[in-house]
Amino acid sequence: MSRVVPPGPQADLAARRHEQRGWYVYDWANSAYVTTVGTVLVGPYLTAVATAAACPDLPAGAACEGTVDLLGFIAVSPNSLVAFLISISTVVIAVLLPFVGAVADRSPRRRVLLARLAWAGAACAAGLFLVTGDDWALGATLLVLGNAFLAASLTVYDAVLVDIATPDERDAVSSRGWALGYLGGFLLLVVNLGLVLGADALGVPDGLAVRLSLLSAAVWWAGFTVVPYLRLRDRPPTHVVGADEAGRGLLGVARGSVRQLVATFREARRYPQTLLFLGAYVLFNDGVQTVIAVSSIYGSVELGFATEQLIVAIVVVQLVAFGGALAFGRLARRLGAKRTILVSLAVWTVVVAAAFVLPEGRFGLFVALAAGIGLVLGGTQALSRSLFSQLVPFGKQAEYFSLYQAAERGTSWFGTFTFGVVQQATGSFRLSILAVVVFFVVGGLLLTRVDVRRGIADAGNEAPRVV
Template sequence: MNAPQSPTPREPVLTEAQRGRARRAWYVYDWANSAYVTTTATVLFSPYLTAIAEAAACPGGVGEVVRDGATTCPVALSVLGIPVAPGSLALYVVTFATLLSAIVLPAVGAVADRSRSPRRLLSGFAWVGATAAAAMVFVSGDRWVLGALLQLVASLCLGASLVVYDSLLVRLARPEERDRISSRGWAMGYAGGALLLAANLVLLSSADALGLDQGSAVRLSLLTAGLWWGAFTLVPHLGLRRLDGEPAVVVAPGSALPRGGTARVVLGSLGQLVRTLRGAPAYPQTLLFLIAYLFFNDGVQTVIAAASIYGQQQLGLASNQLVIAILLVQVVALLGALLAGGIAQRTSAKATILGSLVIWIGVVVAGMLIPAGRFGLFLVLAASIGLVLGGTQALSRSLFSQLVPVGREAEWFGLYQSAERGTSWLGTLVFGLVFQLTGSYRPAIASLVVFFVVGGVLLARLDVARGRAQAQRTTP
């Protein structure tokens, strides 16, 4: 009996003009989702949910205490019978979302590899996530449970849509182009995120003049981020039509992967995912990168997720000051992404990422030492984060795209996305636990140095040329 043939990759044939238009449509999804990532996930929602949770645990401020300069509520919330500090709630939601993502996202990638219309998967997940993001306008009073659920749904859908989005980079750019194309996508995202954040800064600063309290202004800002994400997703939904047709993986005769109804495709994709994970040791360099990325990107994502909480709760900064700081991060990160792409072309993506990790360690140490109320120093720190943020994220994506096994791009990007932006888990878990044990965010932020050090050491051991060669072999 002949052994089943391995699935083989197939790409739609596009002219250079068609590929250019498809790339521009692809860039716009970064523009679309980054508005949610910046306004909601990074700046406003975590401290807002923290305030809602603390109000529910300590109504009227009863029982609040001051520790290390930060006002906290010592009364724990009960989540399925487990005591949770209100100040850790938002970080624990992100942690749970990522643990769930580790199960869901690789399966999403397996389905995407076999989908005849990956853009429909992308836009479907995006629109569900955008709906959850817009519904955050209803989180008020003591509705912290609603807020946590909406954050969970939005995080999962963001991760699922980005699995498909990132995997399309392989179809839209040749290997030698990916550093540049990926950097442009991230730069487009920072531009979109900065534009909406600037508009929301105006709204927050003018709340009194408009007859709004700060809570209402924050909720309206959350609504705009969800609407922005959903509306601009129309561009890639329409602009990537030419990628429809044959799936990236065509199931050969005799394969165990069924084709047909949705349920059969999902079950077949899950079965193939199990076989792919069993064959993963055949790609040791790809796995080494994933483990390194899990550590250093966990550090990056935790800094992003915790920055607004740290600034407001520990340093005593106002909401509009936090928005200004994150806006500065966006603007500098746009330039940083383009700069890193140019540096990587002259050196290498790996060397550029390693250099950025050294700067990240300095940023974390400096953040731990900033005195409360020093907004000017916080802005300097924000600019430093922006300088390395764009390059770290853009080049990690393009480097990984060269290490993924041929014909299994979306499956492997599902694993990658489990540690991608907005879905950090180990870092946020450590950060939340350290705060819960110490009552201070300073030791919590200091704990993140470990993630950058471990990630950098592992990345230094990566042999990119060998990993690229391994990825080009026939998929087990």
């Protein structure tokens, strides 16, 4: 088969399936970094390393009152370091991604760009193995860069969905990708948690067990990225500004990409339904990210669960999310992506309301809520991606998905900020978690106002049979 094919999905079903199977594997690949590194291990480990730097002679069990100098002039507590790093990552990503999208839309070799960004991120993750003692600055730098490369690669990856799936296939293809990602993240996380929790029995120092787990996520991410790199096909760019500059070296590509980006921002007003959906997504996705971010705090502080119990809940979420993404993909075939997302937002609202009244210490009920989160987590994210792909003009997928990723990550502090403000004002974690319902309700109301058929027509795309 030729490496280069015409723009858009291939007409041959077998050829499309070949590319789609390769595309799924990138979700499987990068989810190892998201779960093992970003969600579970790197936060506590970097906090411990920063504490060693701030308070080198700290007695066991004592609180560290020292600080580390972030960026050379910001004194931060070791316990706050990771939160600040996430904020810095958010700013870097929000600025970087629109340019990545403009370059990707002009590139005739997106699979190569995707792989290079992924391998750069995996190299940063592998570098975390070298973070020992009090070398928190190296870990901080690698974490910010790893997060940025991940977001950049996902911008390219999401845009490829339009190249490999017809409008009628996208909900199912996107859902399968998310499902496989949750399964991959779950499997490696279970192995790594076994290593970390059983380090003493295995005769492995605790720090080394964490570092080996971080390294395993990097190897997993880099190794499985080879599959989409080999299976995806190259396509010539279409509908780009300054295409004549593409062959004029790096400077020409950069200049043309900036011109493309400016033109896209000017033209965005022609797609009001796309922008309305993006606004709705920012709100309800902020609710999703907030629940993910604060659930462990809520479980430990308000409900009194031990760390081991919270780990069990995380594993349950990952496992159930695999089936949930597939189930919601099937539901979308009947209801359409928009209606199915609205169903998921209703479930999110019920889950958060149930968490508000959950009695302290009822671990079985807490696990049931974790299963409820897993059920709708993958479906909400997968169908949002596929629905947005229907609303973006062909030839500018990566640029619009860069806005999608930047909006998701650049505004993801609204919900956690609201949670913190309510907790500080009321002293109640329960009222704080209840406040998150607003993001699902308002985001859902905005989504009901999105005219999907009109948005698809405005973008010049073919509508799926069920909208």
